Amino acid sequence: MRYKLVVTDLDGTLLDDKKNVSEANLEAIKRIRDLGILFTVATGRGERAARQFLELLEIDIPAILFNGGEIFEREKGPVYSKYLPKPIYNLVIDHFIENEIGIVAFYHDRIFIADFKPAHEIYLSREKVKYEKVDDLKKIDVVNKVILVGDVSYSIRKMKELEKKTGININYVQSERFYLEVLPDGVSKGEGLRQLCDILGIERQSVVAIGDNMNDLSMIKIAGLGVAVANAEESVKNAAKLVVPSNNEDGVAHLLNKLAKGEI
Structure with a gap:
């Protein structure tokens, strides 16, 4: 069989x-597992928010978490992690703390919020995860990533202001309508997929990757078969070799059934 591994995004792709x-x-x-094809997920979610789906899906090989910043085994924990440099983290906190953007910081299975703002309700209502209230986010020494919650266009403008002011390039990507994620340098789902392929000993041309948002673009481009759901961003659909029905129309099942039948 041509393809040996399927990697899917969660939110907006596998999840309705x-x-x-x-079902x-x-x-x-x-069906594809019974045929010997490996299956896992690549998500911006961290360990806490992803775990329920890793268990539901019975993921038995490493998953890509934190938009490629971590390779995670459900039974063993992280096998690879990359962290946001503290100077970059502090710059972002200082730059956004006084406006209406909600800041959420992550360290493995821990989630931190300080200075609670209305924008934080967007994150909590969507993700339904427990978090830790802290007095000062800058007192957290190590984080995997930061999410800026709220008006993404505004957040991008503010990030560009920060980059111009400091002369520092900052790695950030939109992952959902209200989320702009700040990541360690070089981290992306595409790089996470490269790491996963090395771990599994699988060529990238043997991988099918499917997603919907800008944070999925890098893995869709490097996979042997990059796939977008119909509800994906236009640039993601343009980069994909195949577009399947939307996340609300079982687009992933449509893809996997074609794969099982040997039609792709």
């Missing part, structure tokens, strides 16, 4: 708009 995995998707995942 209610954050559920359909059709679950059945299709079982």
Whole structure:
């Protein structure tokens, strides 16, 4: 069989708009596994927010978390992690702390919020995860990433201001409508997929990757078969070799069933 591994994004791709995995998707995942094709996820979620889906999907090989910043085994924990440099982290906190953007910081399975703002409700209502309230985010020494929650266009403008002011290039990417994620330098889902392929001993041309948002673009470009769901951003669909039905129409199942039948 031409393809040996399928990697899917979660939010907006495998998950429907209610954050559920359909029976059709679950059945299709079982079908390709029975054929010997490996299956895992690549998500911007961290360990806490991803775990329920890793367990539901019975992910038995490493998953890509934190948009490529971590390779994670469900039973063993992280096998690779990259962290946001403290000077960059402090610059971002200082630059955004006084405006209406909600700042959420992550360290493995811990989530931190300080100076609670209305924008934080967007994150908490969507992700439904527990967090730790802290007095000062800058007292956290090590983080995997930061999410800026709220008006992404505004956040991007502010990030460009910060880069111009400091002369420092900062790695950031939009992952959802209200999320701009600040990541360690060089981290992306595409680089996470390279790491995963090395761990599994699989050529990238044997990988199918499917996603919907800008943080999926890098892995869609480097996979042997890059796929977008119909609800994906236009630039993601333009980069994909195949577009399948939307996340609310079992697009992943559509892809996997074609794969199982040898039609792709």
